[in-house]
Amino acid sequence: MSVVADDRSAASAPDCQLPQRPAWLLSIVLDGALGMSAYLASYWLRFQGDRLETFLPGVWSTMPIVVTGQLAALVVARAYASRPRIDWLGRVIAGVVGGTVAASVLLGVTVGFEGISRSAFVADAVLLSIAALGWRGAWVLRARALARAGARLVLGDDLVDRSSEMTTLRAVVASLYSYRELLKNLVLKDLKLKYRGSVFGFLWSLLNPLLMIVVYTIAFTFILRIRTEGFVFYMMLGILSWTFFSNSAAMSTGAIIDNAGLLKSVLFPRAILPIGTVLFNFAQYLLTVSVFLPAMMIWYQVPFAVPMLLFPAFLGLQVIFTVGIALILASWTAFFRDVRHLLEVALSALFWATPIVYELRQVPEQFRLLILLSPMSPFVVAYQQVFFYREWPEATVWLMASAYAVGAFVAGVLLFLAVEDRFTEQL
Amino acid sequence: MPVVDAQVVSKRFLLRHNASSELKVRFLGLFHQKRRESIEEFWALRRVSLRIDHGEAIGLIGRNGSGKSTFLKLVAAIHRPTSGRVLVTRGARISSMIELGVGFHPELTGRENVFLNAAIHGLARAEIEAVYGSVVDYSGLEHFIDVPIKNYSSGMYMRLGFAIAANLNPDILLLDEIFAVGDADFQHRCIGTVRRFLDDGKTIVFVSHAPSSVRAICRRVCVLEEGELAFDGDVTGGLAFYEGLLAQRAARKSGFTRPIAEPSEVGDADLDNAAHRLASGGHWSETGLWQFEFLLNRRLDRSHHVLDVGCGSLAAAVHLMRFLDDGHYWGLEGDRALLEAGAAIELPRAGLDPERGHFILNDTFELDGIPHAIDVAVANSLFVELPFNSVARCIVSVVRKLAPWGVFYATWFENPDPSDFDPIVRPSGVTTYSDRAPYHYPFEMIEQVCNAVGATVDRVDDSTHPRGESVMVISRRSDRGRL
Numbered sequence: 001m002s003v004v005a006d007d008r009s010a011a012s013a014p015d016c017q018l019p020q021r022p023a024w025l026l027s028i029v030l031d032g033a034l035g036m037s038a039y040l041a042s043y044w045l046r047f048q049g050d051r052l053e054t055f056l057p058g059v060w061s062t063m064p065i066v067v068t069g070q071l072a073a074l075v076v077a078r079a080y081a082s083r084p085r086i087d088w089l090g091r092v093i094a095g096v097v098g099g100t101v102a103a104s105v106l107l108g109v110t111v112g113f114e115g116i117s118r119s120a121f122v123a124d125a126v127l128l129s130i131a132a133l134g135w136r137g138a139w140v141l142r143a144r145a146l147a148r149a150g151a152r153l154v155l156g157d158d159l160v161d162r163s164s165e166m167t168t169l170r171a172v173v174a175s176l177y178s179y180r181e182l183l184k185n186l187v188l189k190d191l192k193l194k195y196r197g198s199v200f201g202f203l204w205s206l207l208n209p210l211l212m213i214v215v216y217t218i219a220f221t222f223i224l225r226i227r228t229e230g231f232v233f234y235m236m237l238g239i240l241s242w243t244f245f246s247n248s249a250a251m252s253t254g255a256i257i258d259n260a261g262l263l264k265s266v267l268f269p270r271a272i273l274p275i276g277t278v279l280f281n282f283a284q285y286l287l288t289v290s291v292f293l294p295a296m297m298i299w300y301q302v303p304f305a306v307p308m309l310l311f312p313a314f315l316g317l318q319v320i321f322t323v324g325i326a327l328i329l330a331s332w333t334a335f336f337r338d339v340r341h342l343l344e345v346a347l348s349a350l351f352w353a354t355p356i357v358y359e360l361r362q363v364p365e366q367f368r369l370l371i372l373l374s375p376m377s378p379f380v381v382a383y384q385q386v387f388f389y390r391e392w393p394e395a396t397v398w399l400m401a402s403a404y405a406v407g408a409f410v411a412g413v414l415l416f417l418a419v420e421d422r423f424t425e426q427l
Numbered sequence: 428m429p430v431v432d433a434q435v436v437s438k439r440f441l442l443r444h445n446a447s448s449e450l451k452v453r454f455l456g457l458f459h460q461k462r463r464e465s466i467e468e469f470w471a472l473r474r475v476s477l478r479i480d481h482g483e484a485i486g487l488i489g490r491n492g493s494g495k496s497t498f499l500k501l502v503a504a505i506h507r508p509t510s511g512r513v514l515v516t517r518g519a520r521i522s523s524m525i526e527l528g529v530g531f532h533p534e535l536t537g538r539e540n541v542f543l544n545a546a547i548h549g550l551a552r553a554e555i556e557a558v559y560g561s562v563v564d565y566s567g568l569e570h571f572i573d574v575p576i577k578n579y580s581s582g583m584y585m586r587l588g589f590a591i592a593a594n595l596n597p598d599i600l601l602l603d604e605i606f607a608v609g610d611a612d613f614q615h616r617c618i619g620t621v622r623r624f625l626d627d628g629k630t631i632v633f634v635s636h637a638p639s640s641v642r643a644i645c646r647r648v649c650v651l652e653e654g655e656l657a658f659d660g661d662v663t664g665g666l667a668f669y670e671g672l673l674a675q676r677a678a679r680k681s682g683f684t685r686p687i688a689e690p691s692e693v694g695d696a697d698l699d700n701a702a703h704r705l706a707s708g709g710h711w712s713e714t715g716l717w718q719f720e721f722l723l724n725r726r727l728d729r730s731h732h733v734l735d736v737g738c739g740s741l742a743a744a745v746h747l748m749r750f751l752d753d754g755h756y757w758g759l760e761g762d763r764a765l766l767e768a769g770a771a772i773e774l775p776r777a778g779l780d781p782e783r784g785h786f787i788l789n790d791t792f793e794l795d796g797i798p799h800a801i802d803v804a805v806a807n808s809l810f811v812e813l814p815f816n817s818v819a820r821c822i823v824s825v826v827r828k829l830a831p832w833g834v835f836y837a838t839w840f841e842n843p844d845p846s847d848f849d850p851i852v853r854p855s856g857v858t859t860y861s862d863r864a865p866y867h868y869p870f871e872m873i874e875q876v877c878n879a880v881g882a883t884v885d886r887v888d889d890s891t892h893p894r895g896e897s898v899m900v901i902s903r904r905s906d907r908g909r910l
Contacts, residue, residue: 159432159514162504162521181555182546189543193534265525266547267504421507424500425440 022139024080028071034131035067042123045396046369055117062111066103066121070128073099089136089414093129100125119369126373130407137410144168144417162267169413175269182268186276187283205284209240209292230300234388236292238356238380244285245322245376246347251277252326253333253340260427270420271413274330278323293387305390314382314393317405321379324408327416334426335419354380372396375404430519430599430630431479431502436511438472438497438654471497473654474511484621484631486645486662488669490676493651495634499525499601502632515599522548522597528588533577537568537587540576544591558594566590585613593620600624603634611831618643638666638799639830663730667752673798674754677785704740713893715742718807719750721836721889721898731755731802736792736825736837737809741769745777748784756783757797761790792824800830808894810839811865818868819876822901826882829903836887838896840867855895870899877901 043059044052074080077095079088104121145168176183195201213232220226255273256263263270296302333339353374355363360381363371371377378400382393472494479485487495500506501513503523515521530547531540541562545555563572566586576584602621621644624631635641641648641662648665650658650672658668704711727733729752738744738758748756760766766788770781787796804825810818818839825835840859842851848861859867870886877884887898 158428158517160517161512161514178551179546179549181550181552182543185543185546189532189535189539192539193532196534261526262530262547264500264505265523265529267521267523268547268549424505 022136027080027136030135031074031132032067032071034135035070035128036063038128038131039063039066039120039124041127042120043117045123045372045399046117046120048396062107065107066100066124069103069106070096070099073102074132089133089411092132092136096129096132097125100128117366119366119373123369123373127403130403133411134407137414140414141169141417145170169417172269172271172413172417176272176275179269179272183272183276183279186272187280190277190280191283202287205288206291209236209288212236212239213296230302230388233296233300233302234359234384235357236296237383237387238354240285240289240292241318241380241383242351242354242356242376244281245318245325245379246351247284248278248281248322249325249329249343249347250340251281252329253343255326255330256334256423257337257427263427264424270423271327271416274326274416275323278319278326282319282322297387302387303390305386307386307390307392310386310393311383314379314386314401317401318379321375321401321405321408324405324410324412325375327412328408331416331419331423334423350374350376353377355384356380360384372400375408378404428481429478429514430481430516431477431632432514433475433477433498433501434511434514436472436475436498436501436508436513437470438494438501438506439509440469440471442467442469470654472501472508472651475651475654475656476511477649477656477659479630479632481630482625482628483647484625484633484645486641486648486665487632487634487651488636488641488648488665489651489657490672494654495651496525496603498651499523499603499632499634502599503601519598520549520596521599521601522592522595523601523603524589524592525601525603527585527592531576531584531588534575536575537566537572537579540587541572541591544588545595548591548595550595558596562587562590562594565593582610582613589613589617589620597629599630599632601632604636614640636798638669641666670752670754674785675782677754677796704742710893711740711742714807715744715746717891717893718743718805719746721891722747722803722805723750725834725836727803729755732799732830733757734759734794734797734801734804734825734828736804736806736821737761737812738766738786739769740765741773743805743807744769744784745773745779748774748779749777753783754785757785757787757801759787759789759792759794761788763788792821794824794828797828800833801825801828802830802833804829804833804835806835806837808838808896810837810868811859811894811896813866815866815868815872818873822873822876822882823880826877826880826901826903831903833903835901836898837901838892838898839873840865840895841897842867842869845869845871853895857894873899 040059040063043055047055074092074095077091077098079092079095100121104118195204198204200207213236216232216235220231252274255277256270259273297304329339329343353371354376355371360368360371360377372381378397382397382401385391385393385397475494475498477498487498489495497506500523501508502515503521503525504513504515505523505525530544532543535543538559541559542555545558545562550558563569566583566589568583568587568590571579571583576587579587600621618640621631621633625644631644633641633644645662648658648660648662648669649656650665650669652672657672658665722733727750729750731751732755733747733751734757735743735747736759738760739762741758744756744758758766766786770786774781785797787794806821806825809821813821822835822837829835840851840853842859842861850858850860851867852858857865859865861867870884874884881904882901883904884899884901887900889898892898
């Protein structure tokens with residue numbers, strides 16, 4: 001008999017691994033500095049060139065109120081609590097958003113709304129959220145990597161604790177690489193299943209965009225009479241990349257919950273499932289684009305321009321962004337099935353918040369930053385700038401696209417790592 | 428050198444009782460502390476420590492919900508322990524046959540599924556191609572390998588699943604009850620494969636309810652009871668311990684929990700005229716003793732599971748229960764009064780605890796409550812009282828419950844001439860009838876029933892029965908002569 005003596009301390013051991021929080025003083029100082037930079041950056045995004053000069057004095061005078069408001073809200077949201085809960089990072093976002101709203105209302109009431117820009121406040125909230133989330137995420141990932149290295153030292157090289165094996169970013173990437181065969185198989189499986197048994201196979205996925213082009217051409221030339229040259233080409237650029245994003249997002253909600261049986265009986269890197277759905281949609285998008293993009297350029301007589309070479313760069317950013325969103329949605333749906341329905345609504349709202357069927361330059365100047373802040377906008381705008389306007393993308397587009405890609409990816413990986421060991425119990 | 432080292436492992440599951448445990452509840456929980464409390468804790472494992480050495484084959488047994496599968500999933504790192512930790516050899520390939528054919532996609536062909544499934548288990552392209560041939564050979568599905576597996580029978584599906592799992596070349600093999608799903612042939616194959624793994628020095632953790640499979644594979648048995656490691660030792664001891672657990676539970680369920688405190692003061696002579704002893708033709712002591720000695724002469728072993736069909740007032744049980752291992756005696760009776768009299772009067776007189784046996788009370792020969800195969804069944808002076816349809820039903824039920832090597836002894840009054848329906852006067856003075864109790868039947872009639880359910884019946888040459896009844900032995904046809 002090897003029944004172990006009653007060991008109370010084991011049963012009450014710390015609940016898995018809640019992330020330890022960095023020192024509160026350091027956090028406040030860092031958040032304060034980031035709050036100031038984000039506020040400045042958002043004004044820079046909103047008013048470029050000379051107009052920034054006229055707003056700068058107002059920015060400096062309102063900054064203490066805004067940053068203090070944000071920090072106060074972070075305190076209220078318990079972002080600095082000594083024993084953070086699992087939704088810690090969510091609370092950080094809530095604190096930033098709440099603080100910015102409160103500060104802007106306070107300013108509006110006291111100073112009046114003339115001297116300040118509301119879209120700059122929205123941009124401030126978004127940027128600060130990404131920044132605050134980003135440095136905390138980096139901190140958590142580093143802490144995990146250190147803990148893992150420590151565990152390896154204690155255990156020696158012969159025995160390992162496999163359940164804590166894959167919890168660092170590096171380990172995840174390494175295991176994804178060693179499971180590349182599975183990733184390939186998953187993507188191929190979805191492609192095969194989609195077209196198996198149909199006579200025209202892949203041609204069907206070309207038919208849908210083709211039909212859209214015909215319908216829009218008729219609508220815009222004969223009914224709405226929009227004069228912009230090649231407007232259908234402009235629209236298709238947005239629609240195709242939007243379809244890639246929205247299909248990936250919608251499919252990723254089922255990536256975890258629809259594979260419950262598999263997750264419960266075989267161990268493999270769970271992140272492969274949502275990533276696989278994104279890559280499947282990416283493959284489809286590539287196939288479609290490789291047919292339509294040259295075809296449309298010939299049809300609408302779009303000459304080649306050097307900025308078009310940037311297409312792969314933005315495409316890469318969009319894939320990183322979509323993977324991040326897919327990781328978030330997949331793990332979130334495992335805990336709240338409502339996410340699927342929520343997403344449907346959010347996607348149709350986002351579609352209209354993205355300059356797909358209208359041009360960004362048609363948007364009134366004060367709302368332009370808001371439109372650019374909607375998640376898919378920087379990518380869509382970038383495609384339109386390089387292919388339709390044939391010009392180099394603006395700095396703001398670069399900045400937003402990179403920030404969203406990195407932000408979504410870091411947030412997605414963090415969330416996934418934090419909850420992936422609970423999937424099997426949730427499903 | 429252990430390959431698996433579970434150190435004070437506990438696992439807690441949270442059972443969410445609130446069906447709408449979704450955004451709504453989480454949202455309301457922000458405001459009402461109480462709204463969150465619809466979660467109940469369930470400790471599937473409590474402070475289990477277990478070291479498994481290289482090349483060991485360990486059987487994990489326990490009742491349903493005792494934490495066996497949870498332990499496997501912790502070793503496979505599918506679940507993370509709530510406290511404690513499970514260590515395994517670095518780089519060891521763990522193959523978990525927790526469910527066969529999981530991850531198969533019905534629309535894909537067998538070939539595509541093999542590649543997908545092997546990739547799920549972490550094999551690289553070259554490795555998959557290397558084992559592909561042996562997977563197909565092993566499954567015996569060459570002709571169907573390019574057919575979508577939605578067209579497979581469930582047997583083919585399982586064969587393919589097992590073929591993949593068997594060819595993953597794992598260092599540690601986790602098996603969860605998978606043999607239970609297949610037919611005898613499949614089970615044989617599985618056990619053969621597992622034995623070969625053992626010869627190759629692999630480590631095996633085997634979860635099962637079937638003592639025969641555990642005996643065939645394992646050298647060590649761990650019994651889990653309510654999440655705790657209750658026993659860790661050799662196979663015989665472990666299985667006996669487990670039987671004891673089952674017996675305790677069955678006794679608790681059947682209502683004979685309280686030991687009867689007051690043994691009867693009545694002498695044997697007076698008791699022989701008591702109603703329960705006179706039922707079914709008297710000779711209570713003799714028939715009981717005869718039944719016990721008859722089985723002993725046919726190599727009854729104390730490790731056998733014995734089913735006493737029509738155990739009446741426990742005339743044979745008082746001998747069998749003392750002889751057999753705890754919990755190995757199963758008594759079936761249709762007459763509540765008789766059984767209760769036996770439990771209340773005869774067992775205490777014999778100084779036996781009712782918890783050493785199991786008792787089933789029904790008159791439909793419903794035997795589903797018996798969790799394992801029966802080695803020896805016996806129906807003494809039962810067919811005498813049954814109309815033929817009931818005899819047939821009894822035979823069918825019991826044969827289904829027999830182990831492949833199991834035998835069923837039954838006594839009956841023989842009617843030597845099937846075409847004669849007249850009453851027969853026996854040497855003991857009893858008259859038997861073909862259409863009312865006490866019944867007599869021709870051997871041929873019983874033979875037909877047995878043949879119809881795939882069993883064989885033979886006469887047993889024995890003329891010692893106290894009431895002058897003949898004896899037959901029924902066994903499952905394919906496995907004759909095993910015992």
